[in-house]
Amino acid sequence: xxxxxxxxxxxxxxxxxxxxxxxxxxxxxxxxxxxxxxxxxxxxxxxxxxxxxxxxxxxxxxxxxxxxxxxxxxxxxxxxxxxxxxxxxxxxxxxxxxxxxxxxxxxxxxxxxxxxxxxxxxxxxxxxxxxxxxxxxxxxxxxxxxxxxxxxxxxxxxxxxxxxxxxxxxxxxxxxxxxxxxxxxxxxxxxxxxxxxxxxxxxxxxxxxxxxxxxxxxxxxxxxxxxxxxxxxxxxxxxxxxxxxxxxxxxxxxxxxxxxxxxxxxxxxxxxxxxxxxxxxxxxxxxxxxxxxxxxxxxxxxxxxxxxxxxxxxxxxxxxxxxxxxxxxxxxxxxxxxxxxxxxxxxxxxxxxxxxxxxxxxxxxxxxxxxxxxxxxxxxxxxxxxxxxxxxxxxxxxxxxx
Amino acid sequence: xxxxxxxxxxxxxxxxxxxxxxxxxxxxxxxxxxxxxxxxxxxxxxxxxxxxxxxxxxxxxxxxxxxxxxxxxxxxxxxxxxxxxxxxxxxxxxxxxxxxxxxxxxxxxxxxxxxxxxxxxxxxxxxxxxxxxxxxxxxxxxxxxxxxxxxxxxxxxxxxxxxxxxxxxxxxxxxxxxxxxxxxxxxxxxxxxxxxxxxxxxxxxxxxxxxxxxxxxxxxxxxxxxxxxxxxxxxxxxxxxxxxxxxxxxxxxxxxxxxxxxxxxxxxxxxxxxxxxxxxxxxxxxxxxxxxxxxxxxxxxxxxxxxxxxxxxxxxxxxxxxxxxxxxxxxxxxxxxxxxxxxxxxxxxxxxxxxxxxxxxxxxxxxxxxxxxxxxxxxxxxxxxxxxxxxxxxxxxxxxxx
Numbered sequence: 001x002x003x004x005x006x007x008x009x010x011x012x013x014x015x016x017x018x019x020x021x022x023x024x025x026x027x028x029x030x031x032x033x034x035x036x037x038x039x040x041x042x043x044x045x046x047x048x049x050x051x052x053x054x055x056x057x058x059x060x061x062x063x064x065x066x067x068x069x070x071x072x073x074x075x076x077x078x079x080x081x082x083x084x085x086x087x088x089x090x091x092x093x094x095x096x097x098x099x100x101x102x103x104x105x106x107x108x109x110x111x112x113x114x115x116x117x118x119x120x121x122x123x124x125x126x127x128x129x130x131x132x133x134x135x136x137x138x139x140x141x142x143x144x145x146x147x148x149x150x151x152x153x154x155x156x157x158x159x160x161x162x163x164x165x166x167x168x169x170x171x172x173x174x175x176x177x178x179x180x181x182x183x184x185x186x187x188x189x190x191x192x193x194x195x196x197x198x199x200x201x202x203x204x205x206x207x208x209x210x211x212x213x214x215x216x217x218x219x220x221x222x223x224x225x226x227x228x229x230x231x232x233x234x235x236x237x238x239x240x241x242x243x244x245x246x247x248x249x250x251x252x253x254x255x256x257x258x259x260x261x262x263x264x265x266x267x268x269x270x271x272x273x274x275x276x277x278x279x280x281x282x283x284x285x286x287x288x289x290x291x292x293x294x295x296x297x298x299x300x301x302x303x304x305x306x307x308x309x310x311x312x313x314x315x316x317x318x319x320x321x322x323x324x325x326x327x328x329x330x331x332x333x334x335x336x337x338x339x340x341x342x343x344x345x346x347x348x349x350x351x352x353x354x355x356x357x358x359x360x361x362x363x364x365x366x367x368x369x370x371x372x373x374x375x376x377x378x379x380x381x382x383x384x385x386x387x388x389x390x391x392x393x394x395x396x397x398x399x400x401x402x
Numbered sequence: 403x404x405x406x407x408x409x410x411x412x413x414x415x416x417x418x419x420x421x422x423x424x425x426x427x428x429x430x431x432x433x434x435x436x437x438x439x440x441x442x443x444x445x446x447x448x449x450x451x452x453x454x455x456x457x458x459x460x461x462x463x464x465x466x467x468x469x470x471x472x473x474x475x476x477x478x479x480x481x482x483x484x485x486x487x488x489x490x491x492x493x494x495x496x497x498x499x500x501x502x503x504x505x506x507x508x509x510x511x512x513x514x515x516x517x518x519x520x521x522x523x524x525x526x527x528x529x530x531x532x533x534x535x536x537x538x539x540x541x542x543x544x545x546x547x548x549x550x551x552x553x554x555x556x557x558x559x560x561x562x563x564x565x566x567x568x569x570x571x572x573x574x575x576x577x578x579x580x581x582x583x584x585x586x587x588x589x590x591x592x593x594x595x596x597x598x599x600x601x602x603x604x605x606x607x608x609x610x611x612x613x614x615x616x617x618x619x620x621x622x623x624x625x626x627x628x629x630x631x632x633x634x635x636x637x638x639x640x641x642x643x644x645x646x647x648x649x650x651x652x653x654x655x656x657x658x659x660x661x662x663x664x665x666x667x668x669x670x671x672x673x674x675x676x677x678x679x680x681x682x683x684x685x686x687x688x689x690x691x692x693x694x695x696x697x698x699x700x701x702x703x704x705x706x707x708x709x710x711x712x713x714x715x716x717x718x719x720x721x722x723x724x725x726x727x728x729x730x731x732x733x734x735x736x737x738x739x740x741x742x743x744x745x746x747x748x749x750x751x752x753x754x755x756x757x758x759x760x761x762x763x764x765x766x767x768x769x770x771x772x773x774x775x776x777x778x779x780x781x782x783x784x785x786x787x788x789x790x791x792x793x794x795x796x797x798x799x800x801x802x803x804x
Contacts, residue, residue: 025587026617029606030803043769045596050767074623074652076583078594092652094583094695096594130767142770150804151610152773155603155697159596159769163588181478181496185427186565192480192498194447194561201557204431208553215428221476250476250494293496295557325754352727352755352793365452365532367445367561368544371554391754400802401432402552 001270003381004304004339008320010265011279011305015287017315018169018237025158030210031167032148032315036141040161042133046078047097051128054088054110054117055079055101058125067105069115073098088117097129104128136160146317148210168315171211173306175199176229177218177242178253179293184218197367198242198298202291205302206240208401209310226256233286237313240306243293246276253290257282270381271339273297273364277305296364300341300376303395303402323378323393329357332379332386340379343369344394356394374398403672405783406706406741410722412667413681413707417689419717420571420639427560432612433569434550434717438543441562444535448480449499452530456490456512456519457481457503460527469507471517475500490519499531506530538562548719550612570717573613575708577601578631579620579644580655581695586620599769600644600700604693607704608642610803611712628658635688639715642708645695648678655692659684672783673741675699675766679707698766702743702778705797705804725780725795731759734781734788742781745771748800758796776800 002010020034049055060067067088073079075094083089083100091097091104102125109121136142142160143153149165157165175198182196183189196218203213214236219225221244230239244253245267254262260282267278267290274297278290289305291298303321312318329347342358343366349355356377359369375394386392404412422436451457462469469490475481477496485491485502493499493506504527511523538544544562545555551567559567577600584598585591598620605615616638621627623646632641646655647669656664662684669680669692676699680692691708693700705723714720731749744760745768751757758779761771777796788794 025602026605026615029609041591041597043596044767045591046594048767050765075581076592076594076623094581094596130765134765135768136770140770142773149606150802151603151606152701152769152799152804154606155599155701156769156773158587158599158602159697161587161591161597163586179477179496184565185560185563189443189447189563190478192448192478194445194496195443195563197557197560200427200560201553203428204551204553204556207431213428221478295561299554299557363452363532363536365446365450366537367554367558368538368542371544371558397554400552402554 001268002266004269004271007266007269007277007279008305008308011289011309012312012318015309015312018171018313020166021169022164022166025154025163025165028149028157028165028167029151029154030149031165032210033143033145034166034168034315036145037143037157037160037162037165039136039138039140039142042137043135043159044130044132046132048130049091049093049095049097049104049128050130051104051106052092053104053106053128055083055091055098056088056103056105056119056123057083057085057101058103058123058127060086061105061119061121061123067117067119069112069117071098102126102129146315148316171237171310171313172214172235173206173211173238173240174214174216174233174236175202175240175242176216178221178226178244179218180220182218197295198293201295201299202240202242202302205299205306205402206310209307210314211310221250221252223252223255223259226253227259230257230260230282233283236286238309239282239286239288241278241288241290242298245278245290245292254278257288262288270337271341273341274301275338277301294364295367296370299370321395324354324396325391326354326356326375326394328386328388328390328392329355331388332358334385335379335381335383337381339381342377342379343373344375344377346374346398356392403670404668406671406673409668409671409679409681410707410710413691413711414714414720417711417714420573420715422568423571424566424568427556427565427567430551430559430567430569431553431556432551433567434612435545435547436568436570436717438547439545439559439562439564439567441538441540441542441544443563444539445537445561446532446534448534450532451493451495451497451499451506452532453506453508454494455506455508455530457485457493457500458490458505458507458521458525459485459487459503460505460525460529462488463507463521463523463525469519469521471514471519473500504528504531548717550718573639573712573715574616574637575608575613575640575642576616576618576635576638577604577642577644578618580623580628580646581620582622584620599697600695603697603701604642604644604704607701607708607804608712611709612716613712623652623654625654625657625661628655629661632659632662632684635685638688640711641684641688641690643690643692644700647680647692647694656680659690672739673743675743676703677740679703696766697769698772701772723797726756726798728756728758728777728794728796730788730790730792730794731757733790734760736787737781737783737785739783741783744779744781745775746777746779746796748776758794
């Protein structure tokens with residue numbers, strides 16, 4: 001059986017970032033830049049005042065004396081004249097520094113009487129001036145390609161005078177749940193039936209990863225129905241199947257997909273929860289990821305494999321899920337040959353460390369427990385027993401959207 | 403001047419969570435539950451098999467012997483008969499346990515020959531059975547009111563048989579930038595003009611906080627224009643102004659809003675960057691938050707005051723921004739009377755601790771530096787000098803959407 005890391009590498013290996021589209025800047029938040037955004041201007045665009053006060057020639061303030069006020073330059077209304085020796089111009093935060101001036105006497109340190117201004121301090125040349133281009137200059141890359149744009153990136157793209165941004169298209173992921181026992185949420189549940197919680201849950205996770213879920217109608221455990229459901233996958237960037245991924249009598253997904261030309265890569269990995277995890281390609285080379293039908297297993301596998309795949313397709317630098325460190329809140333026995341992912345609660349210790357305490361019962365049928373978990377404690381295959389207080393690696397679940 | 407915490411309390415004090423609307427479950431991700439979601443069924447809905455194998459009476463396997471196969475029960479197709487002594491029923495993961503049986507003999511430990519099954523292990527009663535209601539029972543609260551729904555919450559809401567979710571309405575925040583110098587992104591910039599980066603940046607932050615930005619056209623530094631821009635705020639839950647919040651000659655927002663009945667609460671707080679921060683109410687009691695026009699100051703103030711306000715309006719339990727611990731990567735001098743928020747980079751040290759290193763230059767005109775920052779180092783008023791390696795509190799900026 002494959003290891004978790006090897007399985008992830010094989011899934012990511014053949015995925016390529018989707019192409020670009022342009023969106024207005026106000027729609028760019030949360031999207032991934034498809035190209036670096038260069039500055040189209042210097043910022044500040046000119047030498048600007050950083051304060052409210054008076055534009056002066058610094059040397060004029062070295063000795064006490066009066067300055068003659070020759071103009072006013074509100075922000076957005078530059079003074080067109082020249083500040084000569086012994087002269088000053090009233091200005092405000094963001095005002096363009098008038099020619100001839102080199103520094104700002106702040107208003108708190110100035111006394112004005114009509115057109116005469118007395119400096120109560122000596123101002124060093126350059127004081128309170130924001131130099132042209134001090135933040136960035138024309139041509140500087142403001143946002144790198146592959147960055148998922150946060151509010152600050154949108155702000156700096158605007159400052160660089162961009163109204164449009166080229167972003168990678170959102171990955172469209174078709175979600176296909178299989179099983180005779182599935183009923184849609186809100187509908188009457190027949191005896192022996194269970195609600196299909198996987199389709200809405202995985203669709204939400206696809207959104208959290210920046211993708212667009214396409215909810216295929218669930219299909220029964222029937223090879224023809226499964227084959228029929230995956231006809232016409234045009235425009236779909238990945239097919240996600242839920243349930244039926246192994247090879248038991250009623251695990252028919254592989255057989256159904258085989259009728260659509262399934263090229264199987266692997267279908268088992270050495271992990272818990274979630275051993276049956278299928279990967280391959282169907283139809284016109286659409287990648288397919290087959291997750292276990294058990295919702296806890298499905299979600300854990302999706303965190304480990306689907307989210308990185310979404311990152312790759314979205315154009316983000318591919319990466320393993322971000323691991324953090326914590327100390328164990330309770331002892332753990334030695335692990336077997338399968339990588340384990342223990343649902344756990346988190347506490348912040350007085351010294352600032354995170355403490356992760358795995359729930360005593362790790363039944364993969366407990367969706368409630370998964371929803372309450374704040375982290376997964378990662379246990380490598382054959383990890384030795386670990387005492388309370390020992391360091392462990394965790395994946396945090398208490399993050400936006402998961 | 404007010405402290406940061408006092409200012410936040412006064413802003414939050416009069417805000418109330420917005421009312422509810424219903425959305426389909428597939429649109430509920432990222433929304434905030436307006437009421438607890440109770441389970442509408444037991445989960446599992448019946449005693450189910452946790453494995454592929456045979457439903458047996460555990461005692462029958464205590465001694466070696468053969469069992470008679472009397473039926474098959476795939477998931478979704480319960481066996482309607484009774485499992486008597488010496489009998490068994492073929493079943494699969496998720497199958498309903500047939501009457502009379504009490505445990506599952508897994509297929510790996512069974513040898514089948516036609517209608518005869520030999521148990522190769524002794525099965526304790528209850529083994530490999532998921533008990534009805536073991537995950538949750540009818541009436542259990544699956545999702546608390548005030549929870550921003552992640553994928554797992556959507557999953558458990560589905561499992562509890564909900565197709566609709568009552569969520570708080572999204573806060574609609576009007577964004578009004580003021581200043582003669584402002585040009586819209588992408589347009590020609592007149593001499594002395596700068597691009598209005600605040601409106602797109604704050605709009606993106608409003609989205610990150612779950613709100614709906616309403617972008618008012620920027621207005622010049624003119625009292626009538628400002629007063630005119632804030633007519634007709636029907637349906638707006640908060641007005642955010644950008645720039646002109648203090649009382650300089652060209653800081654006219656207060657004067658403009660006064661014409662719309664501004665009830666001013668405060669307009670100065672003891673913090674850096676961002677001393678001018680206005681709070682009050684206009685028109686028919688619409689809360690107004692006036693941020694500084696400097697983009698760095700505006701963003702820092704928005705993190706400290708706007709995001710908590712969005713949480714409050716959205717129905718999330720109000721809270722301070724989440725602080726984490728780090729150790730200083732470089733020494734800091736003593737702080738003055740204003741709370742400081744130093745832009746910093748983060749490194750993970752070999753022992754797992756986060757190290758925060760403030761940038762040497764903290765000019766609030768440097769948007770580039772803000773965009774590159776991974777954290778704000780929080781410095782309390784009058785904080786003493788701190789050496790490299792000392793603990794500090796930080797706000798992380800490298801989170802989804804900021």
